[in-house]
Amino acid sequence: IWGMPLFTYRDYFATTRYTSLSPLRALIAAYNFSNLNPIWTYGVNSGVNIIMGFNDNKIYVRDFQQNGSDTIFALNATNGALIWKSRYTVERGIIWTAVFASNGDLILPGSGTKRINHLNGDTVWTNSRISPNTGAETMCINGNTLYTWQGSITTPKTIIAIDLNTGVTKYSSEALPGDGDQEIPFTVSTNGVVYCI
Numbered sequence: 135i136w137g138m139p140l141f142t143y144r145d146y147f148a149t150t151r152y153t154s155l156s157p158l159r160a161l162i163a164a165y166n167f168s169n170l171n172p173i174w175t176y177g178v179n180s181g182v183n184i185i186m187g188f189n190d191n192k193i194y195v196r197d198f199q200q201n202g203s204d205t206i207f208a209l210n211a212t213n214g215a216l217i218w219k220s221r222y223t224v225e226r227g228i229i230w231t232a233v234f235a236s237n238g239d240l241i242l243p244g245s246g247t248k249r250i251n252h253l254n255g256d257t258v259w260t261n262s263r264i265s266p267n268t269g270a271e272t273m274c275i276n277g278n279t280l281y282t283w284q285g286s287i288t289t290p291k292t293i294i295a296i297d298l299n300t301g302v303t304k305y306s307s308e309a310l311p312g313d314g315d316q317e318i319p320f321t322v323s324t325n326g327v328v329y330c331i
Contacts, residue, residue, distance in 0.1 A: 139231065141188035146211045148193050150185045151175075158182055162195055164211060174214035187232035187240065192217060192252065194232055194240055206242070206250065220255025233273045233280070235298050241280055243273055249301060259301030264289060276322040279304065293320070293328055 138150040148164040160182045163172040177183035182198040191212065197205040207219040232240040238252040249258040263284045273282040278298045285291035290309035297304050310330070320330030 139185070141185055141193070143188045143191065143211060146173075146188075148185055148188055148211070150183065152182075153178070160184065160198075162193065162209065162214075164193065164214060176209055176214045186242070187234065189234045189240075190238045190252065192238075206240075206255065208252070208255065218253075218255040220250060220257075231272070233275050235275070241273060241275070241298070243282060247273075247280075247282065247296065247301075249298070261296050261301045261303060263294065263303070272319045274320065274322045274328075276324065276326055279326075281320070281322050281328055285309075293330065 140147055140149045145166050146164060148162060150160050151163045152160045161178050162176040162183050162185055164174050165172055184196045184198045186196050187194045193209045193211050195207055195209060205219055208217040210217055232242050240250040240252060242248050242250060247261040251258055264286055273280060280296040280298055281293055283291060284294045292306045292309055294306040295304040320328060322328045
């Protein structure tokens with residue numbers, strides 16, 4: 135029904151596939167590159183499952199409830215088996231994605247940006263900040279630093295740098311012009327230059 139991101143890892147790829155508008159339903163479908171049909175699906179009757187990332191043979195999913203208590207969980211990419219489930223409160227948003235620390239931990243956006251242990255779903259740290267208007271902001275990592283937006287539709291917008299080990303804000307840019315909805319993509323080069331629109 136709606137276009138969703140496609141995530142790949144080695145021989146597999148996975149995506150969210152909406153199956154119904156009323157009631158709203160979306161499942162996770164996983165494929166390998168030698169088969170046109172899904173090798174497995176997850177969440178046929180369990181609401182709206184949004185894929186957030188794919189790393190180290192784990193598919194990370196958000197049970198999108200839009201009520202501030204969405205569940206984050208990890209699935210085995212080979213067979214769709216549940217590896218762990220974690221409670222993580224998120225704001226309402228359009229699209230949520232994760233980035234990954236070098237050891238595989240997830241970094242999830244929101245006003246309480248969190249680092250989630252990839253082995254068990256426990257929270258490693260939380261960084262509280264003024265979050266973007268929709269929760270659809272992008273993040274990127276260079277070395278031990280996470281770069282993300284700070285601000286809202288009614289406040290100045292900046293890019294902040296967060297220490298990946300501690301979750302402490304290291305520094306921020308000056309106020310940037312433009313739209314306060316920080317869904318705007320940006321990236322960071324290997325030498326630490328941040329490029330944004």
